[in-house]
Amino acid sequence: MPADDAITELIQAGRAEAAFEQLVPAYRRRVFGLAYSVLRDRGAAEDVVQEVFVKLWQALPRYDGRAQLSTWIYAITRNAAISAMRKQRRSVSMSDPAVFEQVENRGAAPEAGPDDAALWQKVEALPVKQRQAVILYYQEDRPVEEVAVMMGLPVNTVKTHLHRARASLAAALGGAGEEVA
Amino acid sequence: MTAGDTRRADLEARLRGLLGGLDTDAGFESRLMQRVATLAVAPREDLRAQFERRRELRRRRLRREVWMNGMTILGLGACAAGLLWRFAPDIQRLGADSASLVDPGLLAVGTLVAVGAAVWLLVKRADTARR
Numbered sequence: 301m302p303a304d305d306a307i308t309e310l311i312q313a314g315r316a317e318a319a320f321e322q323l324v325p326a327y328r329r330r331v332f333g334l335a336y337s338v339l340r341d342r343g344a345a346e347d348v349v350q351e352v353f354v355k356l357w358q359a360l361p362r363y364d365g366r367a368q369l370s371t372w373i374y375a376i377t378r379n380a381a382i383s384a385m386r387k388q389r390r391s392v393s394m395s396d397p398a399v400f401e402q403v404e405n406r407g408a409a410p411e412a413g414p415d416d417a418a419l420w421q422k423v424e425a426l427p428v429k430q431r432q433a434v435i436l437y438y439q440e441d442r443p444v445e446e447v448a449v450m451m452g453l454p455v456n457t458v459k460t461h462l463h464r465a466r467a468s469l470a471a472a473l474g475g476a477g478e479e480v481a
Numbered sequence: 482m483t484a485g486d487t488r489r490a491d492l493e494a495r496l497r498g499l500l501g502g503l504d505t506d507a508g509f510e511s512r513l514m515q516r517v518a519t520l521a522v523a524p525r526e527d528l529r530a531q532f533e534r535r536r537e538l539r540r541r542r543l544r545r546e547v548w549m550n551g552m553t554i555l556g557l558g559a560c561a562a563g564l565l566w567r568f569a570p571d572i573q574r575l576g577a578d579s580a581s582l583v584d585p586g587l588l589a590v591g592t593l594v595a596v597g598a599a600v601w602l603l604v605k606r607a608d609t610a611r612r
Contacts, residue, residue, distance in 0.1 A: 419499055
């Protein structure tokens with residue numbers, strides 16, 4: 301990624317603040333997409349994005365460029381999102397009616413119209429890795445290679461997840477799933 | 482184009498439409514920058530507070546040492562005066578005897594050297610404490 305080179309150069313020149321100012325717009329959506337694909341909750345995902353960027357702000361001056369910048373950021377994001385999910389699981393009780401209602405309602409994507417609500421529910425119902433692959437791939441029409449880096453999985457595994465997810469969605473929406481591949 | 486291709490294209494378009502707008506809320510970046518700015522200022526304030534605290538402690542320690550030194554000098558002076566008062570006749574006799582034995586000029590120089598050494602020691606100690 302060309303922006304990564306510029307950001308890395310700034311860090312190595314001791315200009316971590318300038319690097320951070322470039323890093324936030326370059327990675328905001330990707331970090332949010334990754335956090336959201338794990339948590340399925342906008343508020344919680346946004347909290348994780350804040351935490352990730354604060355961690356990056358603190359750690360950026362110590363970044364030595366040995367690992368790829370994107371790989372490093374995605375690893376921090378995945379760990380933060382998984383920690384947040386574990387905390388949610390510990391603190392959330394589905395027997396609480398208010399919590400149950402919140403979980404039921406969070407399925408709707410912000411831009412989803414009534415026609416898309418069904419599709420959104422099907423995406424939500426996909427197995428975790430398939431859902432993650434779909435969200436990250438279609439969020440910005442990313443190459444599968446980048447989605448693989450974001451998920452920390454081999455490219456072929458991500459292709460398989462995407463293939464199965466499309467088939468499941470098509471089948472669930474009434475099409476012939478096996479043809480959509 | 483087969484029916485399968487059409488369905489796939491339709492599904493992909495719907496997924497793009499549905500997920501393409503997935504982003505943080507408006508104003509996220511400014512909120513983040515505000516939070517980061519508070520993080521950047523906090524350590525500097527901590528350092529300043531630490532510096533002020535240390536300076537105040539050092540000032541108190543110096544004040545205490547000055548007071549202790551003053552009391553020590555006063556105490557020693559009082560003791561010396563008491564001894565002089567108590568043994569004045571003996572000292573007077575000893576002085577008269579010494580004057581007859583030692584050159585008065587040499588005695589004066591010796592006394593001045595002893596007083597100078599004591600003052601130098603006190604000044605040096607005060608200087609070390611100030612550092």
